[in-house]
Amino acid sequence: MNNNITSLGYTVFFEKELESLQEFINKGNYSQILILVDRNTNDHCLPVLQAALPELVDYDIIEVDPGEENKNIDFCIGVWNTMLDFGADRKALMLNLGGGVVTDMGGFAASTFKRGIDFVQIPTTLLSQVDASVGGKTGIDLGNLKNIIGTFTQPKAVFISSAFLQTLDARQMRSGFAEVIKHGLIFDKDLFEQCKTLDYEEDELDAIVHRSVAIKNEVITQDPTEKGLRKILNFGHTIGHAIEGHSLVTDSNPLLHGEAIAIGMICEAYISHKVNGLSIEALGEIVSLFTSRYERYEFDASIYATLIDLMRNDKKNEQQKLGFALLSAIGTCDYDRFVEEDLIKESLDFYLASAVL
Template sequence: MSDHTITSIGYDVVFDDSLAELNRFIQRGNYSRILILTDRNTCIHCLPVLQAALPEFDGYDVIEVDPGEENKNIDFCVGIWKMMLDFGADRQSLMINLGGGVVTDMGGFTASTFKRGIDFIQVPTTLLSQVDASVGGKTGVDMDNVKNIIGTFAQPKAVFIASTFLQTLDRRQLVSGFAEVIKHGLIADRAFYEKVKGLDVETVSLEHIQHSVAIKNSVVTQDPLEKGIRKILNFGHTIGHALEGHSLANDRNPLLHGEAIAAGMICEAYLAHRINGLSEDALEDVIRTFRVHFPDYTFSPDIYDGLLALMKNDKKNAGNQIGFALLSSIGQCSIDVFVEEELIRESLDFYRKLIA
C-alpha cells in the first residue's frame, strides 16, 4: 500500500515513492489507449523514472511539448489534440500528465475537452506542481500574458506523488515550488509556516509535501468552484501573476511562478498590513522569509500601468474592482478585499524601496 493517501473531490492523492499504486491503477483501468504527456525535460529526466518503476508498462504513446509557461497556450493544445487524434485516442483512453504545472494544467485541459472529456491522471514532477497543481481540479492555459484565463474545472481520476522526481530538479525549480509550501502555512496553518520557513529547500521531505497538500485539499474540498474560502489560495497571486505575465513578455530569463508569487506575497503582505490588520512584526517576518529564499526582482514604475491592466483581467475581480486575498495574521486570511489602484501602486513602491 502507499505511504499515504489524501481523499480529494472524488479521487485520491497517493503519496508513493515506489509508484506501485500507479501501476495497479493502470492495470485496473482497462483503458483502450494510454497517452503520456511530457515536456522535453520530463521526457528526458522523468519518463525513465516512470519506466523503471513500471517495467511491464509499455503500451503507451508519448506526446511531447516544449517546456515553459510561454508555451502554455491554445496553439500548443491544438497540437496535443491533433496528436491524440493521430494516436487514435477515443473516450476510453487515459492521459497521464507527467510533468510540472504547465504539463498538468495543459494536459488536464486538453483531456477534459477532447471528445468532451477523457480520463486523466496527474503525476506531478516538480515541487510546485506536487503541492499546488496536483489538487483542486483546475486546468488552464494562458492568453495574452493573462494566466489561466481559459480553462475548466475537471477532476483527475487520481494523482500520484513521488518525491523521487524531485531529484531531477535544479535548485531554482525547487525553490520556486517552495513559495507555495510557505504560502499554505501563511494562509491556514501558522505552526506549519513556523516549521518550514527556515528549512533549506533541499531538505523538504515527502512529509512536508503531504502536509502542504492536506492544507490545500481541506480548502478546495470545502469550495470546489472557488465561490468563497478557496480564494485564500490566491494570496500573493493577484500581484504575483501580473509580475509573472510582465516578466514572460519582457525578460530574457523570465521569473518562475514561485519567484513571481514570492514578490507578490511581499507586496500583498504590505497591503494586508495597511488595510487588513496584519501586524508590523508579521509583515517583517513575511518579508524576511521570502527574501532569504528568493531573489529580488527589479522593475521600474514605468510598468505599473501594464501590471494594473493584467490585474484587471484577473478572474477573481468583481466589476472593475481588483480583488485580493489578504492575511489578517500569520495563519489567517481574508477573501474579497477590494483594493484601490493607488494603494496597489504604493505596495509596488514598497517592494522596490525594500530591495533598493
C-alpha cells in the first residue's frame, strides 16, 4: 500500500527501506550528494541509507555532534565551511540524516548556502519524524533561544522509515511520543485515546507516526508561514521551550525536547482550563497520561522570572504579550490567546504539585 503524503510541493515517503530514494536522486541530475549526519546516525542509520542507494558511489559526509546544545550558529558555520571545502555548488543535494538537530540545522544550512540548495529530510528519531518532517521550518538556536534564527524552506522530499526507530532508546522514544500526544490533543481525540495504551509495538507505532504526520500536514498546508491556524502546533511549546532553554544551559544532562514539551503541555492545559473552557475532567486525563509516562522534573519558583524572560522572546508573541495556543477540549485548540504572567506562574505551581499526585 502506498500511503505517501503530499505536502507543500513535495512528497513524504513512508518506506522502511527508502525504496524510492535512489530514483528520486537519479531524477534530480545533481552535481554532488552531501550527507549530513551526527555521530549516532553515522553509525546506526547511514548503513540503511547506503543499502538503499546501490548506485551512489561518490558522496561526501558531513558529521556534526549530536545534541540540541550543538544546534547553534558555530556548528552551522562549520557545516557551511565543510560544504565549501567539498566544493559544493548550487546543484548539490543535501541529505539530512538524523534527528531534529540534523534536519533543522541541515535545512537551514542548505537553504542559505549560495542562497539555497536542494535538500531532503530523512528524520531518524520519532520526534523528528512526527514533528520536523513537514512544515518547512529550518532553524538554529542562538544562546538559549530555540530556533530563533531560521527560514521557511520546503525540502524536495521527506523519507520516513520505521527501521530507524529501532535504534532509539526508551528516553528518545518518550521524547518523540510527546509530540504525538500533542497532535491528538490539538486535533484528534481518537489519537489521544490510542496514546493512553501505546506500548511502542511496531505496527501500532507505524500507524501513529503516519497519523501524526497527516495531522501536522493538514494544519501546515492551510497556513504555511504561521499567520494563523498553524499556531495550534505550538500547544505546550510557549512554556515548554522556556523550560527546555533553561535546562540546556543549567543541566548537565538537559531535558530532551519532548520531555520539556510534556511539562509545557501540563502547564498549558491548566491555563486552558482556567481561561479557555477546558473541562476539569479533560485536564485530569491529560495530567494523568503525562505523569504516568514522564519523570518529574525538579525546579522551584526561583527560576520563574528566568522562564518568563525566555518566553518573552518566543516567536509567537506580539507587542510584548505572551501568546499561547490553548485547548478548549481534547482534540480542539485555539490560538492567539494572550495570558498574564501571574497565571503562567500559577500553571508552573500546578505542574510542581501535579507531578507528585
